Amino acid sequence: MRVNFTVNGRPQEADDVWEGESLLYVLRERLGLPGSKNACEQGECGSCTVRLDGVPVCACLVAAGQAEGREVVTVEGLAEYARQRACGTDACGTKSASLDEAGRRQAQGTDSQTGEGTELSPVQQAFIDAGAVQCGFCTPGLLVAADEMLERNPNPTDADIREALSGNLCRCTGYEKIMDAVRLAAARQSEGV
Amino acid sequence: MDFLRPASWEEALAAKAEHPTAVPIAGGTDVMVEINFDHRRPEYLLDLNRVGDLYEWEVGEESVRLGASVPYTRIMEDLRAELPGLALASHTVASPQIRNRGGVGGNLGTASPAGDAHPALLAAGAEVEVESAARGSRLIPIDDFYTGVKRNALQPDELIRAVHIKKADGPQQYSKVGTRNAMVIAVCAFGLALHPGTRTVRTGIGSAAPTPVRARAAEEFLNAALEEGGFWDNGKIITPSVAKQFAELCSAACNPIDDVRGTASYRRHAVGVMARRTLTWTWESYRGTRNTSEGAA
Ligand SMILES: Cc1cc2nc3c(=O)[nH]c(=O)nc-3n(C[C@H](O)[C@H](O)[C@H](O)COP(=O)(O)OP(=O)(O)OC[C@H]3O[C@@H](n4cnc5c(N)ncnc54)[C@H](O)[C@@H]3O)c2cc1C
Ligand code: FES
Ligand code: FES
Numbered sequence: 232m233r234v235n236f237t238v239n240g241r242p243q244e245a246d247d248v249w250e251g252e253s254l255l256y257v258l259r260e261r262l263g264l265p266g267s268k269n270a271c272e273q274g275e276c277g278s279c280t281v282r283l284d285g286v287p288v289c290a291c292l293v294a295a296g297q298a299e300g301r302e303v304v305t306v307e308g309l310a311e312y313a314r315q316r317a318c319g320t321d322a323c324g325t326k327s328a329s330l331d332e333a334g335r336r337q338a339q340g341t342d343s344q345t346g347e348g349t350e351l352s353p354v355q356q357a358f359i360d361a362g363a364v365q366c367g368f369c370t371p372g373l374l375v376a377a378d379e380m381l382e383r384n385p386n387p388t389d390a391d392i393r394e395a396l397s398g399n400l401c402r403c404t405g406y407e408k409i410m411d412a413v414r415l416a417a418a419r420q421s422e423g424v
Numbered sequence: 425m426d427f428l429r430p431a432s433w434e435e436a437l438a439a440k441a442e443h444p445t446a447v448p449i450a451g452g453t454d455v456m457v458e459i460n461f462d463h464r465r466p467e468y469l470l471d472l473n474r475v476g477d478l479y480e481w482e483v484g485e486e487s488v489r490l491g492a493s494v495p496y497t498r499i500m501e502d503l504r505a506e507l508p509g510l511a512l513a514s515h516t517v518a519s520p521q522i523r524n525r526g527g528v529g530g531n532l533g534t535a536s537p538a539g540d541a542h543p544a545l546l547a548a549g550a551e552v553e554v555e556s557a558a559r560g561s562r563l564i565p566i567d568d569f570y571t572g573v574k575r576n577a578l579q580p581d582e583l584i585r586a587v588h589i590k591k592a593d594g595p596q597q598y599s600k601v602g603t604r605n606a607m608v609i610a611v612c613a614f615g616l617a618l619h620p621g622t623r624t625v626r627t628g629i630g631s632a633a634p635t636p637v638r639a640r641a642a643e644e645f646l647n648a649a650l651e652e653g654g655f656w657d658n659g660k661i662i663t664p665s666v667a668k669q670f671a672e673l674c675s676a677a678c679n680p681i682d683d684v685r686g687t688a689s690y691r692r693h694a695v696g697v698m699a700r701r702t703l704t705w706t707w708e709s710y711r712g713t714r715n716t717s718e719g720a721a
Binding site: 232249250251253272273274275277280286287288289291292293294296297299376394395397398399 | 425426427429449451452453456457459460461465466469471473518519520521522524525605606607
């Protein structure tokens with residue numbers, strides 16, 4: 232079957248999708264977006280976390296056909312998504328200007344799609360600065376989950392962070408650096424840096 | 425495989441009537457695991473995501489009519505006051521990502537003895553509203569819904585429309601044993617609801633019998649003991665011997681197995697502990713509200 236949906240702000244069409252296929256498979260194998268990781272395919276690890284109409288979900292547990300007509304944001308689009316969100320509030324001028332700019336970026340090429348060439352989002356930068364990335368396999372899912380939490384809850388307690396990230400497993404870091412990274416992103420966000 | 429995408433409840437019922445073997449998929453948090461691991465290859469997947477009615481709820485005088493697909497996240501955040509037991513149980517399900525997708529309709533569809541909604545529904549009192557194109561809708565009392573291990577009372581042409589859950593008229597609790605706070609399938613679980621209106625206590629036990637069950641003998645014992653001692657009126661602390669016997673009767677209501685998550689005897693023991701604790705917590709809370717309302721009067 233054919234599935235039409237929006238990924239990172241751009242309309243996409245996937246053909247010859249098997250009816251039992253997951254959204255994760257379509258993203259990785261049909262649309263060339265391998266940022267969302269496939270580790271368990273059973274919802275346990277969170278490394279496939281994406282936003283479906285804004286809501287964080289495990290892409291491995293969404294049937295591709297369920298994404299029809301909906302909006303998906305993957306880690307590849309996170310920087311652009313965060314940038315537009317900041318524009319939507321106040322950080323970069325008027326709304327029409329930001330829409331113009333979004334249009335230009337899309338016309339330019341594949342940056343909002345693959346994430347290449349775009350500046351990192353605050354939460355991505357914080358993960359690097361805090362040393363929260365080791366093998367990196369868990370990182371995309373954690374970034375999407377952490378970014379969504381900071382959108383909802385700009386001043387999270389440690390308990391809030393742990394709860395928001397409780398569906399994301401990391402086998403390398405022991406989580407402390409991840410906690411540091413999210414605290415750092417929250418602090419920078421509230422300082423408007 | 426065919427992927428059916430009804431846009432309305434009527435279309436969904438028609439599709440299920442035409443293809444009774446079709447597997448409904450709501451949040452997909454049970455169905456997709458089975459498909460990903462090749463445990464299930466249904467001929468038809470019946471996607472319910474476009475059926476908006478299933479994502480809505482109505483708070484009535486007596487009960488909440490909870491759409492089958494309302495995700496756990498919404499129950500936790502928006503129905504805490506009306507359905508405290510189910511909200512607590514919802515919060516123990518898996519992770520935020522899973523709770524954003526999964527809901528009570530899927531939990532009832534799977535009817536796993538470990539499903540976290542079940543003890544809360546049994547304790548609160550609920551009816552499952554199911555419907556077929558041919559015979560219209562019917563209400564199945566929650567006590568009759570679970571018919572065996574992962575079996576329920578649905579007919580092949582029926583879908584779950586909603587669950588009617590009694591609004592809390594007193595404190596409710598939910599307790600679950602597992603190795604972590606998140607992402608844990610219950611080793612065993614226990615739900616308890618005080619119903620001061622009818623002066624009854626109801627229970628629900630998870631993961632300690634082939635189906636979710638109530639501890640009926642324990643309920644009857646406790647109801648009688650509370651009545652005899654005038655506890656609902658005098659608001660006294662429940663006598664330790666009463667709490668102890670209640671806990672023992674709850675353990676006795678279990679019919680557990682040994683499996684990778686725990687042994688049968690551990691489950692029996694843990695259910696007793698949870699029964700005593702949840703009784704203590706809810707009763708303390710009942711006494712608290714009683715005292716403040718008397719103080720205010
Ligand atoms: C990692 C992970 C952890 C989990 N942890 C828990 C946990 O802690 N506690 C717990 O209780 N569960 C847990 N689950 C199981 C699952 O999330 C729940 O059972 C959830 O409630 C299923 O809801 P769903 O909407 O995703 O169901 P789906 O997967 O869409 O469907 C489940 C079943 O119900 C049927 N169904 C769905 N909707 C209807 C309807 N309207 N009418 C008729 N049939 C219907 C489907 O055909 C299917 O048989 C976990 C799952 C995963 C992947
Ligand atoms: S791959 Fe989806 S949760 Fe692990
Ligand atoms: S950095 Fe390796 S799994 Fe998290």
